[in-house]
Amino acid sequence: MTEIKATNITWHEGHAGRAEREAIVKQKGVLIWFTGLSASGKSTIAFTLEHALVERGHLAYALDGDNIRHGLNKNLGFSAEDRTENIRRIAEVGKLFVDAGIVTCTAFISPYLADRQAARDVIGAEDFVEVYVNPSLAVCEERDPKGLYKKARAGEIKGFTGIDDPYEPPTDPQIEIDTGTVSPREATSLIIGLLEERGAIPPLNK
Amino acid sequence: MTEIKATNITWHEGHAGRAEREAIVKQKGVLIWFTGLSASGKSTIAFTLEHALVERGHLAYALDGDNIRHGLNKNLGFSAEDRTENIRRIAEVGKLFVDAGIVTCTAFISPYLADRQAARDVIGAEDFVEVYVNPSLAVCEERDPKGLYKKARAGEIKGFTGIDDPYEPPTDPQIEIDTGTVSPREATSLIIGLLEERGAIPPLNK
Secondary structure, three states: OOOOOOOOOOOOOOOOOHHHHHHHHOOOOEEEEEEOOOOOOHHHHHHHHHHHHHHOOOOEEEEEHHHHHHHHOOOOOOOHHHHHHHHHHHHHHHHHHHHOOOEEEEEOOOOOHHHHHHHHHHHOHHHEEEEEEOOOHHHHHHHOOOOHHHHHHOOOOOOOEOOOEOOOOOOOOOEEEOOOOOOHHHHHHHHHHHHHHHOOOOOOOO | OOOOOOOOOOOOOOOOOHHHHHHHHOOOOEEEEEEOOOOOOHHHHHHHHHHHHHHOOOOEEEEEHHHHHHHHOOOOOOOHHHHHHHHHHHHHHHHHHHHOOOEEEEEOOOOOHHHHHHHHHHHOHHHEEEEEEOOOHHHHHHHOOOOHHHHHHOOOOOOOEOOOEOOOOOOOOOEEEOOOOOOHHHHHHHHHHHHHHHOOOOOOOO
């Protein structure tokens, strides 16, 4: 076995504190919750933001369908009950990430007001930034990168948000972005400006 | 809305890479999976390790019953099925933390070999360090900080690991610690030595 080297380690009965971790990464944990229709551009903005933050030396992490629906939540479907459990688990994971000191982005349709309110409650309103990605439905349908709207209109997919399942828009989002007219780059700049204003990340040295 | 300041942000179609995040925090993501009986000392070592790493400037995070059983997994009980789902979700969250570049500790009884193997498969063997916390059952029963062994012996709790539910020991753990004779401080030093050897964290400057 390895030789015991450190002798200044003390026995702790609880977790290290969030503030200690935030001091290491020189940022504050925060959750940026993107909500909007399928093909509204949530993930694109979340990825662009994640990259921009990482390039500035910040630890940022995006949770989206790719790493959640195929992993933690692969045993959930798209019934109202499963959608609620989907968002509940994402909020709980987001809370852990924020506690770890990470600038965390979540990009999920999250169509129901009550589920997003529950997420805000779990994470804490002071650490929760709601971004409503809100192009028109027509823009989303025109993009339709996976052909899902087409299938939903043809009745081949049931319970599709915006077609035959409701999307309940945020009543008071911190930021609203019409990606029909605002580019991912512009959206990212807006959000970074907000994070600087909130003190989650320091402003860039000019 | 905030003035658009940054103009050098490009549009990305996927996640930022793990290596980019690891460069920011100057460490490698790794999962240290503690397994052992109730009261074996898993959480105590995990917390001591977490604190020691944070004091050295490393972003470390411990997942344990406190932040998982009361949050993400609060809708799970202790049936064999729920124990499996409990460990599955922890492994999936651990995978995300490792991908975020964090030195992650998980402290759960995780009594079944197959569940731990599944966790190792999800996370990837190269990022998975199994630590078997293995004092004698007698030591655990004597500690019994929550009086659970007493209740299990009295039949007031059913399905208690080590009493009337099996614990399947690791066949090839990276580290085995008898906390009957090894202190949390010594255990932490052993694990830090291993993390240094693996290149997950740089050695301390002497």
